[in-house]
Amino acid sequence: MRNPLSETIVNIKPSGIRKFFDIVAEMNDPEVISLGVGEPDFDTPWHIRDEGIYSLEKGRTFYTSNAGLMELRREICNYLKRRFNVEYDPRKQVLITVGGSEAIDIGLRAILDPGDEVIIPQPCYVSYEPCTILAGGKPVIVNLKAENEFRLTAKELEDAITPKTKLLILPFPNNPTGAIMERNDLEAIAEVIIKHDLLVMSDEIYAELSYKEKHVTIAEIPGMKERTILINGFSKAYAMTGWRMGYVCGPDAIIEQMTKIHQFAIMCAPTTSQYAAIEALKNGDDDVEEMRRAYDQRRRYLVHEFREIGMDCFEPFGAFYVFPSIQRFNMTSDEFATRLLKDQKLAVVPGTAFGDCGEGFLRISYAYSIENLKKAMGRIRKFVETL
């Protein structure tokens, strides 16, 4: 039989997360505890779940318009104005997607032609690089540095630009490092973007989980809104990962093409989830703040613990990850994580799952209760003492 598979797909290497997941699954040991998840430990606030249930009771079980419920798009625009001071037109500049994940995928497909280069700062979320390749683009990786607290500098960006560069992916607050970009960092980036006439895909899914200043979106920097594809969603801020609710805002022309792909590939985002999302935006601010405060306490606790143990760890100001260094132990991240799992039954994700420059680091999630974190830190401490 002829080869049934696409070469492009076969050549994409599977996610490093998957590999670790398989090792943990294979151990199938109830003693294993994990700091390896990328989703909140909180349940979706009850009033939001209740609206989802209510929408089912009322029989809201049909497709919505391709772009999503108008009321939801309007609430998203209100929210973005209220929280981040950017204005979008709900009729033409907003598309409701199946998680931020879909927005990343179809955004790249709407923008890229074969050979177009996409600058991807790493360490970063796992989907940008493969989705770029699937869209026919060429990923150009920028290796972010610990000494810059894993922020992207204008110089690093400038050095990666070629005549073929079309798009920068800007993933802050960052998974896996917890890094953020503050206003002055973004202004420096915006200048380069405008000078070279580029676009930005800004993945701001962790915007609400910022612990220093309020998050700033690059779309708010003068001259940037028309160049920015702003991606956000409900998974992290509202603890709604399973609802698969995200959205993208941007210039009419880009949203129009994305809506076309979305219409053919997806039809519309899940209707129940859209109703729940309306409630989240209308009445969820306090829930978000309460969860943010809980994460913030855990964050401070973990940074303190890692420094006590003698593992270097810059203070991350976003998302729910810390990214401690293991360089002084003379092991690869993979070895460290594998041995930690085998010896102490603690699962963490090696930094390399998020790009080669994650070598020498671990991603530690604090989407766990303090009690759980204490238990886990006890195990890391024990493990490090044996080294």
Add this chain to the structure above:
Amino acid sequence: MENIREAILTTIEKNSRIDLSELAIRLGVSEPDIANTLEELESEGVICGYHTMIDWDKTSIDKVSALIEVRVTPQREEGFDRIAERIYNYPEVNSVYLISGGYDLLVTLEGKSLKEVSQFVSDKLSTLDTVISTATHFILKRYKDHGTIMDTRTEDVREKVSP
């Protein structure tokens, strides 16, 4: 930004046994600052006590709790305060609230048996001058108390590793 008093209160409301150094780390303030603020809150009477939540049903110790609706005649000058005081001074009484709606005071009580509680109501409560009537509701099962769900051991159903 959340102020430090609020942060301390919301944290120790859930766990009053947390030690000061941990609280200092989690809130990003110095330990002496925490200690001083706690002292302030205690002396101002904002913090009124540090209690332990116990699910007595899981012990072999007998305890019965009841909610009692009490209708009273408010008194000149003192309104409800005097009668409330008379009621809350009984050590059996757990809490006394002035309530809007169909009755006036909500009293919660604890005793060893139904009989003991009923006796308290008939002998002590309903015989008070200003008490017009009482309605006693025994608590059969406590599902959730002080924000804590008593029975469910919530397990983590998330995938152990995810992006």
